[in-house]
Amino acid sequence: MSHPVAMLARRFVMVTFGIPVLVAVAMSLVDSYRRRGKKPKPFPTRTAAETPVGGGTVTTYSFGQDLYDDMLRAIEGARSQVLLETYIWKGDALGARFKKALVDAADRGVEVRVIYDQFANLVVRPPFKHFPPHVKVLAFPVYSAGWRFFDVRRYGRDHRKILVVDDEVGFVGGYNLGSAYATEWRDTHCRITGPGVADLTRAFADFWNLHREKRFRRSESPMLISAPSQWEPKIRVHRNVPRLWMFPIRSMYLEAINRAQRNVWLTSAYFIPDEDFVATLVLAARRGVDVRILLPAKSNHIVVDWISRGYFRQLLEAGIGIHRFRDAMVHAKTATVDGSWTTIGTANVDRLSMTGNYEINVEIIDESLAQEMERIFETDLTNSLPLTLHEWEARDVYARFTEFVLRPLRPLL
Secondary structure (H helix, E strand, C coil), X not given: CCHHHHHHHHHHHHHHHHHHHHHHHHHHHHHHXXXXXXXXXCCCCCCCEEEEECCEEEEEECCHHHHHHHHHHHHHXXXXXXXXXXXXXXXXXXXXXXXXXXXXXXXXXXXXXXXXXXXXXXXXXXXXXXXXXXXXXXXXXXXXXXXXXXXHHHCCCECCCEEEECCCEEEEECCXXXXXXXXXXXXXXXXXXCCCHHHHHHHHHHHHHHHHHHHCCCCCCXXXXXXXXXXXXXXXXXXXXXXXXXXXXXXXXXXXXXXCCCEEEEEECCECCCHHHHHHHHHHHXXXXXXXXXXXXXXXXXXXXXXXXXXXXXXXXXXXXXXEXXXXXXXXXXXXXXXXXXXXXXXXXXXXXXXXXXXXXXEEECHHHHHHHHHHHHHHHCCEEEECHHHHHCCCHHXXXXXXXXXXXXXXX
């Protein structure tokens, strides 16, 4: 490559990506400063509801404190095994309660295994992350590619949140562990009992075995589990595993939306869909399906908010409802379709979740549960503002310019 061409190429890269990155950093710093001392306002929630599903039950949680109370109660009652996997684990009062419950369980002879993501917890004080030796801990490393620098399969974060106790009860959903999430964030989690728990146990064991050499010696034996005596046909667990190039969650969403005849109600904390995902939503709306999307009016990542707006015109013109949750962060990753299909999990509708990170979503085919999820969605709408096409077209020049500058970052998020 000649010198002038190389110079031109470097300038192109700088203009295309350098400027958007600088703008994104500046926006994040300003937003962080503005947030100091501000507290989210209360928001409406529903009481945790238990629904019979197949041979067990599914309980939905939309308020963190209710969830944490039941999770801690399950750990404190554990007789043989506790498996906990989380992305963020704050070293605050709530995080300390979970740590103590796990250590106490190990002290009374329960097998306790813990997985957490090191990158997500860099700001947590190191002493908090020290456990006694009878608690087996796999800290998923900040950098796991080793010498395989260009192997993109090895750069995914562990974004999953799972708790399984005694193979009898399992929890999965969007909640991380921290005091703020207990009352200040609106999220969704579920508790599963019955045969459906086996898939959560297997999901934990497969991740542990795939990555145990990162934490333990090669002589460390794999985590063995027995095959379940029966499966729950109404519950399926979908796992994104970048190391194995497996990303079924996106396909699960697209298949459900393509089949929709009545309604698609989707909640996503960070909404940066790819073109095919947008097209699937638009086609559903154009054939008469009631498509609604619930997003945070202002999330904890302001750059994501701005980038997601690049899809609003196309969605609004197709008649898709966009609703913005007010005064608090909505972090849920859920959807319900046609009063019979539901998904609850950890995957956002963005590239990082759909084709990047380790994620887990449960897919549940049950009318009663879908109806409860619709009630949760309707409750959220009472705290949300709808976005109209007229309002969108009337946004100012500054907003349009910012969206244009940040657009090149869309494929990265």
